[in-house]
Amino acid sequence: MKHLLLTIAFAIVAFASQAQELIIDKVIATVGDELVLLSEVEGQYAFDLERAGSFADPQAKKCEILEKIMLSKLLINQAKLDSVIVSDEEIESQLEQRIDYILGLMNNDINQFEEYYGKGVGAVRSEMRESLREQMTAERMQNKVLGSTTITPSEVKAYFELIPTDSLPYFSSEVEIGEIVLRPEVSAVERQNAIDKLTSLKERIEAGEVSFAEMATTHSDDLGSGQRGGDLGLQRRGTFVPEFEAAAYNLDEGELSEIVESDFGFHLIELLERRGNMVHVRHILIRPEITQADLDLTKAKLDSIRSVIIKDTLDFTMAVKQFSDEDEQSYNNGGRMINPNSGDTFFATAEIDPPDIFFALDTMDIGELSAPFIFTDPAGEQGFRIVQLQSRTDPHRANLQQDYTKIKQAAIEQQKSSYMNEWLEDKIKTTFVRIDGDWRSNCPILDRWGAVQGLGSR
Numbered sequence: 001m002k003h004l005l006l007t008i009a010f011a012i013v014a015f016a017s018q019a020q021e022l023i024i025d026k027v028i029a030t031v032g033d034e035l036v037l038l039s040e041v042e043g044q045y046a047f048d049l050e051r052a053g054s055f056a057d058p059q060a061k062k063c064e065i066l067e068k069i070m071l072s073k074l075l076i077n078q079a080k081l082d083s084v085i086v087s088d089e090e091i092e093s094q095l096e097q098r099i100d101y102i103l104g105l106m107n108n109d110i111n112q113f114e115e116y117y118g119k120g121v122g123a124v125r126s127e128m129r130e131s132l133r134e135q136m137t138a139e140r141m142q143n144k145v146l147g148s149t150t151i152t153p154s155e156v157k158a159y160f161e162l163i164p165t166d167s168l169p170y171f172s173s174e175v176e177i178g179e180i181v182l183r184p185e186v187s188a189v190e191r192q193n194a195i196d197k198l199t200s201l202k203e204r205i206e207a208g209e210v211s212f213a214e215m216a217t218t219h220s221d222d223l224g225s226g227q228r229g230g231d232l233g234l235q236r237r238g239t240f241v242p243e244f245e246a247a248a249y250n251l252d253e254g255e256l257s258e259i260v261e262s263d264f265g266f267h268l269i270e271l272l273e274r275r276g277n278m279v280h281v282r283h284i285l286i287r288p289e290i291t292q293a294d295l296d297l298t299k300a301k302l303d304s305i306r307s308v309i310i311k312d313t314l315d316f317t318m319a320v321k322q323f324s325d326e327d328e329q330s331y332n333n334g335g336r337m338i339n340p341n342s343g344d345t346f347f348a349t350a351e352i353d354p355p356d357i358f359f360a361l362d363t364m365d366i367g368e369l370s371a372p373f374i375f376t377d378p379a380g381e382q383g384f385r386i387v388q389l390q391s392r393t394d395p396h397r398a399n400l401q402q403d404y405t406k407i408k409q410a411a412i413e414q415q416k417s418s419y420m421n422e423w424l425e426d427k428i429k430t431t432f433v434r435i436d437g438d439w440r441s442n443c444p445i446l447d448r449w450g451a452v453q454g455l456g457s458r
Helices: 010-022 038-052 058-081 088-105 110-117 121-146 153-161 188-206 212-219 242-249 292-310 316-323 329-333 355-361 400-430 437-442 444-449
Strands: 027-031 034-037 174-182 231-236 260-262 265-275 278-286 373-376 382-392 433-435
Touching: 027 038, 027 058, 034 038, 034 058, 038 058, 058 121, 058 400, 058 437, 058 444, 088 110, 088 121, 088 231, 110 121, 121 400, 153 400, 174 292, 174 316, 174 329, 174 355, 188 212, 188 265, 188 278, 212 278, 231 265, 242 260, 242 265, 242 278, 292 316, 292 382, 316 329, 355 373, 355 382, 400 444, 433 437, 433 444
Parallel strands: none
Antiparallel strands: 027 034, 027 433, 174 382, 231 278, 260 265, 265 278, 373 382
């Protein structure tokens, strides 16, 4: 039996809730006190088909979906027996987050939401609530079964020794990278220029010379909302940065804010509508200009820090704490960069991004520091970094000395999968199971679920 992974996408739940309306429903399986409806299988199949385009064996695919749902129901049934509970507060919190996410994809356009789902937000929320409860309950039960899985070094070694030599993975060269990141500070002159520009725009809008939307489209440095006249849509409390949100929630409808400063720059905000705990606002963002002189000053400062580290006057990790940008993920890891693909600190050559880092490291020795080089972040802002090559491995077959962390993680996952499978097999044998005759005869994968005629035992 494959390890059950309970990561049901919210979109699947949403699609299935729509599909149920198109199907003459019936119960096709019972697991303990839990029912599996035909609509659940057909809804999931329709969603998967939309993504995949086609399946070589549609019936086999539906059988696979049915078993996955039955495994989920088995966990839910056991959760009820073991008093594993997900509170209403947790359900509502998750539900709100997911509804907000969907609305966010639609720029909080309620009309678009209703057109897509064919019903209002409240109705969709009600339909999704029970599906979400089942999903969270099954996940919690699975977490209880697995607990905090641990493994000893001897078990890791035993796991590794069972892998045939010719099946051991071949790892390319990997490196660990440290970084110190500095961002230029805005000069007092440019800061005042930004304030003056936004103040002038506000005065013209209030005088009726120009419209807010026109000025946002023409002048705002938030290009996304600027294309919509500065419109940020209907947003829930907690969406915006604190300074922006405090100003937005203190406005009356139609009122313009004073100039608001945040980490993004300076904002002029207009409240269009307040709806309960949500506000509909638009804004104009002016970012103070970073001049070449600001960039040159930042580069020179970072070069000085590099020189002090090279002279052994300052430890690299201490330099990170004193000087590096606190918003960088590496800041709280002693400057060591985290590989987003693996979650550890090792990067294969092909994973090093951006290319500037790759080229900086290419000819470096372990412990060596690069010269400062400029970069541009996803928000379009520039900064400087120096990188340190902290370790490098040669291409090699997996071994315990170099790859213990990776092998340990694989051993833990194998242990979890094995234990989960054993638990599921045991519960299947001791749980009442009934499967519709047609599905039983057309789905050999379901043979493990009890005796002939689809009836298990208590």
